[in-house]
Amino acid sequence: MALAGGGSIINFASMTSYRPLSKVAPYAAAKAAIINYTQWLSAYLAPAGIRVNAIAPGFFVNERSRKLLYQENGSPSARGAQVLHHSPMKRFGEAHELLGCMNWLVDESKSGFVTGITVPVDGGFLACPGV
Secondary structure, eight states, X not given: OTTTTOEEEEEEOOGGGTXXXXXXXXXXXXXXXXXXXXXXXXXXXXXXXXXXXXXXXXXXOOHHHXXXXXXXXXXXXXXXXXXXXXXTTOSOBOXXXXXXXXXXXXXXXXHTTXXXXXXXXXXXXXXXXXX
């Protein structure tokens, strides 16, 4: 990238980067480190014209998370209900909803002066105090 005169790196953090959730302390610590590393790397690579940012997905339904977020009958599990309670949009994300953020971050013409940030794509989860 440096030889080409620039580029864009996107790291993936998580909502657990900001709010460590129960039962996943090592995962949360690793994802928090991604935010710190993104900031450090963005400053280090900026002189080479390389931008470094991160996306912090909220709760998205995939094969692994489906078992945690839903019961077999299709209704939210206790954990899924808690997530929805703390999500102002009252739904889980879908994978395609990450693409807009990713496309923006890689597009030099639209985000060429953006580096060192982490963008939550979380349905408002981070903004919700939970009360």
